[in-house]
Amino acid sequence: MTQRLPLIIFALVMAVIPLVPGIPPFWIVLLDNIGLAALVAMGLVLLTGVGGLTSFGQAAFCGFGAYTTAVLTTAYGVSPWLTLPASLLVSGIAAVLLGLVTVRLSGHYLPLGTIAWGIGLFYLFSKLEFLGRNDGISGIPPLSIGAFKMLSPDTIYYAIWVAVLLSALLTMNLLDSRTGRAIRALRRGHVAAEAFGVQTPRAKLLVFIYAAVLAGLSGWLYAHFQRAANPTPFGAQAGIEYLFIAVVGGAGYVWGGVLGAAIVVILKEVLQSYLPYIFGGQSQLETIVFGIMLVLLLQLAPQGVWPWLMSKLPFKPTRKTPDTSVKLEHRERAPGTSPVLLHIEKARKQFGGVLAVNDVSFDVNAREIVALIGPNGAGKSTTFNLITGVLAATGGKIFVQGKEVENAPPQEVVKLGVSRTFQHVKLVPDMTVLENVAIGAHLRGNSGAIASMLRLDRADEAKLLAEAARQIARVGLSDQIDQLAGSLSLGQQRIVEIARALCVDPMLLLLDEPAAGLRHMEKQRLAALLRQLRDGGMSVLLVEHDMGFVMDLADRIVVLDFGTKIAEGTPAAIKRNPDVIKAYLGAAA
Amino acid sequence: MNTTIMLFLLQDGITNGAIYALLGLALVLVFAVTRVILIPQGEFVTYGALSYAMLATGQVPGTARLAVAMGLVAFALDLFFARKALHARLVIRSVALNIVFPVALLGLVYALVGPHTPIAVNIALALLIVAAIGLFLYRIAFQPIAHTSVLVLLIASVGCHLALQGLGLVFFGAEGLRGPALSSAAVTAGPLRFTGQSLAVYGLTVGFIVALWLFFGYTKTGKALRATAVNRLGARLVGIRTTLSGQIAFLLASVIGAISGILIVPITTLYYDTGFLIGLKGFIAAIIGGLVSYPLTAVAAIVVGIVEAFSSFYASNFKEVIVFTLILPVLVLRSLAAPQVEEEKD
Numbered sequence: 001m002t003q004r005l006p007l008i009i010f011a012l013v014m015a016v017i018p019l020v021p022g023i024p025p026f027w028i029v030l031l032d033n034i035g036l037a038a039l040v041a042m043g044l045v046l047l048t049g050v051g052g053l054t055s056f057g058q059a060a061f062c063g064f065g066a067y068t069t070a071v072l073t074t075a076y077g078v079s080p081w082l083t084l085p086a087s088l089l090v091s092g093i094a095a096v097l098l099g100l101v102t103v104r105l106s107g108h109y110l111p112l113g114t115i116a117w118g119i120g121l122f123y124l125f126s127k128l129e130f131l132g133r134n135d136g137i138s139g140i141p142p143l144s145i146g147a148f149k150m151l152s153p154d155t156i157y158y159a160i161w162v163a164v165l166l167s168a169l170l171t172m173n174l175l176d177s178r179t180g181r182a183i184r185a186l187r188r189g190h191v192a193a194e195a196f197g198v199q200t201p202r203a204k205l206l207v208f209i210y211a212a213v214l215a216g217l218s219g220w221l222y223a224h225f226q227r228a229a230n231p232t233p234f235g236a237q238a239g240i241e242y243l244f245i246a247v248v249g250g251a252g253y254v255w256g257g258v259l260g261a262a263i264v265v266i267l268k269e270v271l272q273s274y275l276p277y278i279f280g281g282q283s284q285l286e287t288i289v290f291g292i293m294l295v296l297l298l299q300l301a302p303q304g305v306w307p308w309l310m311s312k313l314p315f316k317p318t319r320k321t322p323d324t325s326v327k328l329e330h331r332e333r334a335p336g337t338s339p340v341l342l343h344i345e346k347a348r349k350q351f352g353g354v355l356a357v358n359d360v361s362f363d364v365n366a367r368e369i370v371a372l373i374g375p376n377g378a379g380k381s382t383t384f385n386l387i388t389g390v391l392a393a394t395g396g397k398i399f400v401q402g403k404e405v406e407n408a409p410p411q412e413v414v415k416l417g418v419s420r421t422f423q424h425v426k427l428v429p430d431m432t433v434l435e436n437v438a439i440g441a442h443l444r445g446n447s448g449a450i451a452s453m454l455r456l457d458r459a460d461e462a463k464l465l466a467e468a469a470r471q472i473a474r475v476g477l478s479d480q481i482d483q484l485a486g487s488l489s490l491g492q493q494r495i496v497e498i499a500r501a502l503c504v505d506p507m508l509l510l511l512d513e514p515a516a517g518l519r520h521m522e523k524q525r526l527a528a529l530l531r532q533l534r535d536g537g538m539s540v541l542l543v544e545h546d547m548g549f550v551m552d553l554a555d556r557i558v559v560l561d562f563g564t565k566i567a568e569g570t571p572a573a574i575k576r577n578p579d580v581i582k583a584y585l586g587a588a589a
Numbered sequence: 590m591n592t593t594i595m596l597f598l599l600q601d602g603i604t605n606g607a608i609y610a611l612l613g614l615a616l617v618l619v620f621a622v623t624r625v626i627l628i629p630q631g632e633f634v635t636y637g638a639l640s641y642a643m644l645a646t647g648q649v650p651g652t653a654r655l656a657v658a659m660g661l662v663a664f665a666l667d668l669f670f671a672r673k674a675l676h677a678r679l680v681i682r683s684v685a686l687n688i689v690f691p692v693a694l695l696g697l698v699y700a701l702v703g704p705h706t707p708i709a710v711n712i713a714l715a716l717l718i719v720a721a722i723g724l725f726l727y728r729i730a731f732q733p734i735a736h737t738s739v740l741v742l743l744i745a746s747v748g749c750h751l752a753l754q755g756l757g758l759v760f761f762g763a764e765g766l767r768g769p770a771l772s773s774a775a776v777t778a779g780p781l782r783f784t785g786q787s788l789a790v791y792g793l794t795v796g797f798i799v800a801l802w803l804f805f806g807y808t809k810t811g812k813a814l815r816a817t818a819v820n821r822l823g824a825r826l827v828g829i830r831t832t833l834s835g836q837i838a839f840l841l842a843s844v845i846g847a848i849s850g851i852l853i854v855p856i857t858t859l860y861y862d863t864g865f866l867i868g869l870k871g872f873i874a875a876i877i878g879g880l881v882s883y884p885l886t887a888v889a890a891i892v893v894g895i896v897e898a899f900s901s902f903y904a905s906n907f908k909e910v911i912v913f914t915l916i917l918p919v920l921v922l923r924s925l926a927a928p929q930v931e932e933e934k935d
Contacts, residue, residue: 054740101921111743112626112876113920119869120913127906236869244744251740288759291752295730298745302737 007169014161018154028154032225034258034265035160039218041245041257042167043211048243049251050175051207052187053103054111056239057118061212063125063234064091065219070137070229071130080143080224084217091216092209099208104201118239126231136230143224156225163221164258167214170453171254174210177452177461178445181435183207185428191390192426194410196419196504197443206449215242248297250304252430259306267293319482322434322465324473328444329463331505333417338402341366341508341539342418347386348395349379349563356382358563359396364508369530369540371550374560375583380543381423383560384510387541388420389413400508415443419504421497423512423543429486433477433496436485438468440503471499476525491517495526502533509533511542515549527553551575559583593780598898604787604856606894607794610887611849612871614801615842617878617886621818622838624739625731628746630846630871631864632753633719637847638854639761639861641715642768647704651760652718653695659725660691666729687728691721708769716847723843726753727835735835736821750865757861765858768851790852797845798887805883814838870897870912877919 018028040058048054068090069083078086102113126134143150143159150156174180182203185193190200223229232238241264249260271286301308342364349357357379364370372380385391387398389410398405400416419440427436441464447457472481475495480488485496494514501509511530515523523546530540530553544550550557551571559567559574561583567574574580612630619627640650664687671679694717701710730749734741772785805811817824817834825831849867850859874893878886893912900911 048740054743101917105920109876109920111740112872113916115869116873116876116913116916120910120917123907123909123913127910240747244747247740247744285755285759288752288755291748291750291755294748294751295745298737298741298748299733302734302741 007165011165014165015158018157025153028157030265030269032153032157032160034261035157035164036218036222036225037242037245037261037265038164038258039167039221040215040242041249041261042164042171042254043214044242044246045249045251045254045257046171046175046183047207047211048246049253049256050187051183051204053204053208054243055102055114055208055211056111056236056243057098057114057121058211058215058242059234059236059238060118060121061091061095061215062219062222062238063121063229063231064094064212065216066223066229066234067125067131067137067219068216069220069223070140073141074137074139075130080141084220087220088213088216091212091219095209095212096205099205099212103204103208115236115239119236122231122235125234132230134231136228138228140223140227140229142227150224153225156221160221160225163217167217168254168258173455174449174453175254177457178438178442178447178464179203179206179449179452181431181439182442184431184435185439188426188428191410192422193439195388195390195414195422196440196500197411197414198439199411210449244294248294248304250306250308253304253306253310256304256306259309260304263305319432321481322469323462324466324469326462326466328441328467331417331444333507339366340364340399341368341401342387342541343399343402344383344387344396345398346396347383347393347398349382349386349391350394355563357386357393357560360560360563360565361396362558362565362568364539364541366507366539367534367537368555369534369542369553371554371557372541372543372560373545373547373550373557377562378560379563380560381512382563384420384512384543387413387510388418414504417504417507418510419501419506419508420510421494421501421512421514425490425493425497427485427493427496427500430484432482433472433485433488433499434465434468434481436496437472437499437503438464440471440500441467444503444505468499468503471502472496474502475499475529489517491519491522494518495522498526498529507538509538509540511540511544513543513545515544515546523549594902596779596781598902599895600781600783600787602895602898603891604790604894605897606874606891607790608849608853608867608890609870609874609893610794610890611797611845612868613874613878613886613890614797614883615845616868616871616875617883618801618845619838619842620875622814623727623731623735623742623835625742625746626739627842628743628750628865628868629726629753630842631866631868632750632757633723633843633846633864634850634853634867635757635761635859635861635864636722636753636850637715637719638768638850638859639757639766640718640847641711641851642766642854642859643761644698644702644706644711644714645708645769647702647706649698649702650715650718651756652722653691653698653714655756655760656691656718656721656725657695659722659729660687663687663725663728666733670733687725691725694718694721708771712771712851715851716844719843719847720840723839723846724836726843727839731839732832732835735832754862754865757864761861763861765860765863766854767858768854770855771852786852786855793848793852794887797848798883801883810837870894873912873916876916 017023017031040062044055044058065087068087069080072078072083072086073080098117102110105113125131131137143156150159175184182193182198185198186200186203193200222233245260245264246257248263249258250256268286268290271289275285275289340363345361346359347357348359360383372383374380382391386393389405389408389412392407400418403416405413405416444467445460445464447460451457469481472478475498477492477495477499480492485493488496494517498511498514515526518526527549534540554571557569557571557574558565559580566579566583567577569577612634616627616630619625636652640652643650664683667683667687698714701714726749730745731742734745770786771789774785776783805815813824813829814834814837816829817831821831853859870893871890874886874890877889893915896915897908897912901908904911
């Protein structure tokens with residue numbers, strides 16, 4: 001377990017620090033503060049850096065955690081350990097309520113929305129009578145084990161850092177799993193993830209709750225560390241500060257959150273204690289310098305300090321290659337074995353005044369390669385989007401294996417055994433080829449978030465990765481399996497998309513311009529692969545502009561022009577069809 | 590409910606709402622053009638207001654010196670980024686904008702400052718100072734990272750807010766300031782008394798909305814700014830200088846902020862950190878307006894102002910809670926109404 005080694009060393013170092021003789025107690029306080037901030041930042045890493053949901057409101061969730069234990073322990077005399085689940089639960093429930101509203105917000109509404117409720121909650125904390133208004137609640141009992149009370153900073157230190165290390169471990173486990181891949185795909189838009197069955201709203205809500213619970217944990221620890229809770233540390237400023245801790249450290253990396261917390265807490269401390277010596281007792285000077293240093297840091301390392309540090313490492317962490325001998329069960333197939341796999345009846349799509357697809361009807365039979373061709377803007381990709389449920393049809397009916405797909409969402413269509421690639425490649429560039437392809441097998445696994453965190457998903461995970469590796473080998477990209485998808489050529493990325501689609505174990509494969517950007521030899525290999533898939537029982541519907549490729553490969557061709565089907569037939573018949581020639585070359589030809 | 594009280598509250602709400610509308614407009618403008626969520630907008634408000642108030646007492650505000658210092662940094666950055674291709678024209682332009690302009694401004698402030706300087710001169714000086722700061726702020730903090738994600742720009746924006754707020758304390762002290770009214774005229778209509786000040790607030794707000802609408806709808810520069818907002822790369826390819834667009838956006842935002850500040854400083858005492866909260870209420874209006882629509886933002890701002898006025902009368906303790914949670918129902922409505930669209934983010 002080579003990946004665990006640095007973590008164990010780090011844990012040992014942290015365990016020894018308070019025992020070093022002569023270490024200033026003040027350092028331990030700083031480390032406590034770093035740990036508390038790191039917990040919140042770690043949640044933000046998952047939420048913002050990985051999931052792409054920016055939140056300024058995390059401090060408010062700390063407040064929920066802190067006030068829950070404060071009220072329960074002081075007013076009701078509940079033991080501090082018993083309030084831990086209560087604190088986490090309250091933060092989690094608050095996150096569900098706010099998250100249901102918030103995570104649906106697109107783009108920039110989201111951060112602004114979180115600022116707004118973050119401030120609203122801060123004022124609520126400072127006005128409510130039973131939370132002690134602006135003075136807050138004091139006299140919170142310390143954490144204790146038996147008769148041992150964690151009163152001093154160096155005893156609660158262990159509680160804080162055990163929480164940090166455990167959370168880091170759980171978070172990394174989560175990211176390296178089926179659910180984690182779904183979360184990591186969120187940032188790049190939801191169409192691709194949904195095409196493979198990911199319930200993106202649910203995945204977003206999940207990370208939102210996860211981040212809130214981590215913040216609640218930090219708040220709970222904070223309350224027992226300070227033995228008091230007042231509104232100030234849970235306000236908008238604190239919420240903003242947590243976010244920039246994550247960004248400074250490296251918003252996409254779990255350890256970036258910890259590093260960011262260390263940088264920001266220490267920087268603030270240094271500025272507060274040394275600036276007055278240099279410039280005389282000028283107040284607020286540290287805020288000025290702090291703000292300026294923040295801007296400077298972002299200009300030097302916009303991705304954060306952690307990835308910058310990692311790129312300086314002399315060695316690269318190695319990845320384990322998956323064992324391809326593990327079998328993944330086939331997807332359950334619908335019993336209906338009608339010879340017509342896909343039946344499209346007068347499909348129609350209107351965008352305002354534009355009729356993109358005009359009553360198009362055609363079939364795809366079992367074991368058949370059908371090509372959908374037509375000039376640019378003929379409605380080919382729109383037809384794909386209607387079949388896969390990305391767009392809702394304005395009219396008409398679409399049947400898969402005799403079952404009507406009544407504008408079902410993409411997550412349902414893929415369950416019928418229809419998988420696709422995209423005209424504009426939709427891979428997650430900072431995930432490896434293997435991880436990208438494994439998203440295709442999302443529906444063939446069943447481990448949830450909690451199982452992934454606790455590493456109970458390994459058998460399931462090994463099967464998914466093995467299947468992904470097999471499909472990568474099938475399309476001939478085994479040499480690139482551990483490269484980041486973004487580093488591949490566009491042609492290769494298209495092939496990765498095909499491997500991802502194959503991971504669904506589909507009956508019907510929809511390929512949107514698969515040969516674009518491929519070299520001659522690569523096209524021949526792709527054609528051979530598609531023939532092999534057909535002979536293995538799969539059907540392929542493809543959109544392509546390379547006529548040589550299409551005529552050579554397709555069993556049947558459907559021609560669209562301005563959203564209307566103008567011809568259908570064998571390649572030989574299509575080549576001679578006067579309407580097709582007119583559409584492609586103009587009337588004079 | 591007493592009609593007079595209601596009318597008073599309405600009037601108060603509309604006056605504040607008009608200010609929020611101005612700030613909301615500036616935020617929409619900056620975000621649309623540069624993707625920066627301008628947290629330091631509040632500092633433009635306080636800088637404008639307090640510089641004006643200090644000038645009115647015959648003192649030289651520290652902001653004038655800050656403009657000179659920022660100009661020097663901007664000049665250094667200009668030289669550094671153009672070091673591979675240093676043209677005389679470029680250097681002259683940079684010297685004129687970054688050094689001559691703020692230094693001349695500082696000189697002007699020293700020359701004109703005094704207890705009997707006309708109000709109009711003080712206003713002009715305060716506006717020029719804040720305009721210079723806004724312009725240089727974009728050059729220094731945002732132009733070098735203009736290509737990065739909204740999140741990074743946002744954090745940089747927070748950094749600027751912290752630095753500027755800290756500087757505000759240094760320049761203006763912890764004591765609040767109040768400025769002289771723009772005019773002492775007043776009109777009475779029924780039970781209500783409209784001061785010249787509040788009339789100026791209404792007039793300027795409407796004026797700005799119309800001016801922005803004309804600017805973005807009918808001028809070439811305005812259209813270029815909108816093009817930059819939609820697609821940076823595309824705008825550059827057709828010859829729009831996107832850095833210039835960013836500078837114009839910041840210039841406009843800082844001037845709007847400063848004007849808002851000057852409009853309210855005779856009505857309420859402003860402290861060095863008041864701007865943040867005022868700016869945030871502008872934000873609420875901007876969010877309700879969807880960060881794209883100017884008229885909707887203006888209407889939303891008025892609503893925010895009115896809600897604030899009424900809740901401060903009936904539930905003053907929960908005034909801020911009510912104002913800031915006002916946004917949640919709006920967000921819910923937006924979530925329900927807006928179709929899920931694909932976003933390609935960097």
